Amino acid sequence: MNILTLINKKKYGHELTREEINFIVDGYTTGVIPDYQMAAFLMAVYFQTMSISEISFLTEAMLNSGEIYDLSAISGFKVDKHSSGGVGDKVSLIYAPLVAAFGLKVAKMSGRGLGQTGGTIDKLESIPGFRVEISFAEFVKIINQTNLSIMAQSHNIVPADKKIYALRDATAIVDSLPLVAASVMCKKIATGSDGIVLDVKCGNGAFMKTISEARKLAQIMVELGIKFNKKIDAEITNMSEPLGRTIGNAIEVYEALQTLKGQGPADLTYIVCESAALSLYQAGLFPDLDSAITACQEKLQTDEPLNYFRSFIKAQGGDLTFIDNDLPLKDILKVKNIIEIKAKQDGYMAITDTNELGLLAVRLGAGRTTKDEQIDYHAGIYLNKKTGEKVAIGDVVMTLYTNRYVTEPIYEWVEQTFKIVSIKPREQELIYEIIQ
Template sequence: MAAMRMVDIIAAKRDGRALTTAEIDWVVKGYAAGEIPDYQMAALAMAIVLRGMDDRETADLTMAMARSGDMLDLHDIAPLTVDKHSTGGVGDKTTLVLAPLVAAVGLPVTKMSGRGLGFSGGTIDKLESIPGFRTNLSAEEFRRAVRELGLVVAAQSGDLAPADKKLYALRDVTATVESIPLIAASVMSKKLAAGADCIVLDVKYGQGAFMRTLDDARRLAQTMVAIGRHAGRKVAAVLSSMQQPLGFAVGNALEVREAVAALRGTGPDDLVELCLVLGSELVQMAGVRSDADAARTMLVEALRSGAAWAKFRAMVVNQGGDPAVLDEPERLPTAPVQVELPAPRAGFVAAIDGQALGLAVNALGGGRSRKEDTIDHAVGLVLWAKVGTRVAAGDPLLTIHAARQSDVEAVADQLRTAYTIHDAPPPPLPLVEAIIR
């Protein structure tokens, strides 16, 4: 058989042909080994964005990326582990609340998280706004955290789905993020390599999500649940709305503050509700409770009793973070310039463009436009008005947290246009649209 050539594989996908299992394996191995350069992988990624992949190709790509490094097996220390993944949204600090919440009811959580991608923040960047918090853990530290605490949230390690890690960074800077097969394979390769038995997916749709439409989100959810089935894992997907940011805070340290508030019983209703829905799926998949009501009651009690908060604090201490900033969240990084953005007219907030908010936070220094960029953990936005809120002219819509006054001026117009204000109140937005099991 003739040796494979990357240029032929790129051309095949460009022309709409399904790639074989052998071709996909060869590409992933070669790219992970550094034998296939970024520019050829970027060309293939763009061909996939434009031409798509069928379910079999997507499952093959996922398994090849999962096998490109270590396949973590934690069954010797935990008979069952659970994991959660969100497809990314603006103000989405769900992991910070959900992980300690389900760990508090006895489900070991082993989570490998990413950094910010595009306009949505990354859990790792958020956690790193806690002084001293270490997200790069050795395999031994990771396993010890599972064994002793039943909770670990770490950066994706170099030897876990390394092909995905390379491709993820490349897609971010080559406009090849928005492809259902690539997103599904990226998410699920990490989940399969990380070894969790039960996985809940938070698949977001709307202006503030990668999946703009409910149909796209449903397709992505079905693709990922199908991959999980292929791989013999329990997977459920919750379709949740990102037609406005989740909670009120957007930006790394600001979102940590809000997650701490949620764990201490004073958090935003939408954030807490979404965590209860996602957590209930995990509790049921793990067989701890047999129905949604019983699962939810168990989780509400873990929040109310302070068990979930204690678990989060223990995780921060275990990973080198300073617990004093959790006990006094005002000690987290704080932006020197804080300016309110007034409503231009009276009425009801009818829509908020979450993507515009996410891009504004990036412009303030809270995200990356290149993979080597550093992040300012203190900057971001805190919303005062959400969809359905009645405002008078001049009422604050949000507060901009910035490093300098000129940064505020650079994003103010973009933020003003992110808000749509009408005379009549809008219909209420759903939080959870459907659950795919």
């Protein structure tokens, strides 16, 4: 087989066989196929898409490129959760200690930021000393001690996806449906959990822009999960505006801590409880989803989830000062430049471009524009006003945190993300659908 032939085959929309996909994945993983040829193949996939069979073959090929974890040394029901990516999405940071407080075991492998969306690993690395690169043996040990662990992809597990994941980010093809589905599911299956919850986001701030796109992605991933004998549910959630009030890394950990203390924003708390309830229901701890949701809401009003989060951070080397000292946000971030964006008229806040808000955070230093770029953990955005909230002229609607030199275009970029309107915007649904 020849990579040029296969690039051409996919470029013209022809279906690839299992053997051909194995050849491409193995060749790229071992370095025989270089970045520029793999990028050309991925771009062909982006424009021509893949059949269900091809996506299944791609998932298998990436899964078989490395180790598959055996979690039998961990007693109890093992769970995992994945988000397809959204601006301000820090749900996993709260979901994990919340379900751990009910006795479930969270064995989660997470990724870094893609495009305009942040990554759970980047957020955790904003905690001084926190280690995301740990061995499988330590991963198991920490879960047995604290009921949860979140680690970065190791070099031994789905190495093909690790390389492709970084290349997708650097070539603007992060929103390809077949590549998203295969990437998510190869990691979820390789990690070895019993139950999986998928948060498939749609809207302006997500990779999937419409409910129909999100539904198609969710159905593909659920089908893949069933094929590999997993209990799996998917929820389609609204990402037409950022989740919560923060966008960045350390700033999102700060908001996650507030939520674990029972003081989080309503939209974030709602999504967290729905996601956690699905895992609790999968584990058979509650007879129905409604009772599981109520239990989650009540649990967040106790100290238990925060204590599990604290134990997990300590076990992976994190400095607990960030958690134990109730510092104001400006003292946590300590950036050179804090920019307050003020309303120029009375009315109601309307966030109009969540995608651009995510890109603005990247420009402030909170994300990457190349796969090797270093991020600034303290850069980010705080939304003083969210859609539907009343605004008076002169009110601060948004605060930007950055260590970069501030130039005039920053204000132009900000103005693309919101409007002050005279009529209060209609409240939108947060969860459109659950696929079980």
